[in-house]
Amino acid sequence: MGIAILIDFGSTHTKVLAVDIDDEEILGRAQAVTTVEKDITIGLNLALKKLFTENDLKESDITNKYACSSAAGGLRMAAIGLVPALTLEAARRAALGAGAKVIWSSGYELDELQLQKIEDNSPDIILLTGGTDGGDRKVILHNAELLAESNIQAHFLVAGNRSVVQKVKIILDEGGKNAQITHNVLPEVDRLDIEPAQALIRNLFIKQITEAKGLNKAQNYIGDIVMPTPSATLQAATLLADGTENESGIGSLLVVEVGGATINIHSVAEGQPSNSNIILRGLPEARIKRTVEGDLGIRYNAPSILEFVGSQVCLSQLQAMAADVNLNTSELTDLAQGLSNNVGHVPNTDFDFCLDRVLAESAVAFAVERHVGTLRQEFSLAGEIKVQKGKDLTQVNNIIGTGGIFKYGRAPEEVLCSALFDPQKPWSLKPISPTAYIDRDYLLYGIGLLAEDFPDKALRIAKRSMVPACLNIHKGKLASVAS
Template identity: 60%
Template structure:
């Protein structure tokens, strides 16, 4: 038996999945409360103990272990660029694609007040960009000087105008900052090159941040490499979409990840114009993309979702989900307030279970809408033209739901329906007729962890354990 452990240090629970690589099966899974505040190995050992008891295996049978983490807030980054729609957006995409949570972002020249804001954020890393190659030099140099004078201890990754990368790195290095550099994320206005920065972000995460979060204490059990959990999910999405030399993928994919604090969307699809004549505007889109909506978590941000939708909107949705519902049976606003104050609350009856589905559905709809591009008609000197802004997901082949709601929710396939194209928002390029899957075994992060070393086996395991569903 070739047993491999797939570990995720979550903000609430440490999860462990044991897989047999040779048989390509899941042997068992377990979880225990995460103990990153005290000693992360306590929660890990509790989860392992439970796993060994239920699966009938022991530590001597473990061939290898891999881990991801979103504990202690995950990988928190600040992005700094020049023009908000260009280099700053490129910086944000680089950070998000590396599995980070962008806690704040700033364009143009920063000032001392902004520096104080960054200091108070206590982020894990700063991504400093600005200027295309050969373009503006002054802003990134100005921003580097202010960061150099600050009390910021976080590593700083410089990925801006290559003409001044050495100068900017010297300014920061001479001030005692931990400074790294990568290729410009936006070398020209029509080229987005985020992969070198993402690779460097991962290296910095491994070298510095795992120690800062106490995760290095677990390295004797799991080896040296821990990656951010969202990065693992994005790697799984890429593997599923593209396949390997020996195992075909399933085609283009959107992964909807609904959580208590955020709703994340991961996608792997080429960006094609909606028509041959369409004019595509805006920053170039990468084939692999991730967005994080920090205002759409279904616990911490439930009141925000309620405010977006309104009581009537919630009531209409609930009656669709639960036709027998009497509007007097529940005070929706009260329930929403209560679960935001008690984020660990578990629904106790059909009405509450359906309210969770409604919350997740609204969060999904808004998150995918923000992730997707838009289309509109404009008049020009040559007549009416179709203008596309952002990414076209109309022909997406697959949509996958992952997160607690898809494991524990009542008929969670109803959440994924909200990811689809709607006549109510015909300008939003959301998927039209994809196949649908539920990650009811919560295995996607593990597939991403296996993807680099065992891609064929990881892909076949994913195909075996993702549950097809009808929307």
């Protein structure tokens, strides 16, 4: 078989991995700043040169090449639905599960101001939904007519009420738009059907979006981009959890993926209520789920994280980690803005590492809280009841941290602890006492890529490469909650 090169064109860095497929061994890794604004092959070639030099490899040794990408913000999508809690939420789930970043969404009928916002956000794809099968027709037709008359340039996917989607496509086509039809993402009020839309989104990414991101310049070397990076990580998570016919998985899991532009959370777990006394409400949750938080990347969004947490709180956390920190909140805000302006910044001082840790811990806590479900007490005619919305991940078996902060940061375990159940927020159904692992080799995206052709080998490499992490201090604190 030989050696595989696994490439990720990230928003901040281009990562490359070399894997010996026969021996199921990681030979080495390297990275360089992603150069999508100039020529993406510049960063790729720098990373490959470093990889080959440091690991005594030659181009002639390489037999397989796979690549994924989230460069230049990844696959940008707008989701449009009917009722926000139903068809719009179904559309968002379809987009996120396919590896896209939902940069704008809206329910009900669009207006001119919203059209302008869509145009300003420049999505690659617009997912247009609305109405269960045989249900509302008016809203999706209204929205199609406005979109057809607009100056918006994007690929349109129509995934709404099947009794009207052909007419919607005709309206969009007559307006000069490029539209395709797929299955309704919400054919019935209590049933999702998002897989066909996800498959079409991934296919569009491979065939068309790579050119829009400048990745066609790298295709002479690597061939097609296989998938968006978040899809590769989600595929790796599913492989690790479920295993293959020949190799057992490790069970339910939550993956925390920290990046410079986004925080991605992936879960492979049923997420059902922990006991029969809890009432489950809302749309059914997918067992394999991904959420992306575009406002929590620890480079692009450092100022936003500071704003969410409070600059004084972050400053106090920094001072607790490094007693010699001597700055005020205004200076801290300037430093956060500096990170946002220089997204390729690599920490090289104790203070840099501490600041990254504070930002990552806060971002992870927010991101996982948004991903998991909630449990609340309500009152009915029958008395007090407990109502769950979303997935209960309190009993998930495993948690994995991946991304630059877990590869290069000095406190990866502490960052991962931020994803755990917080007794001060008992309504948030975060994991209580999972077995923890750190993706020290920044490998998960590569496992997802390799799994395309070598699932058994990819799984064995992943299981050997995940480094156990000790979260015992936090587990002890949470033991009384779990019981």
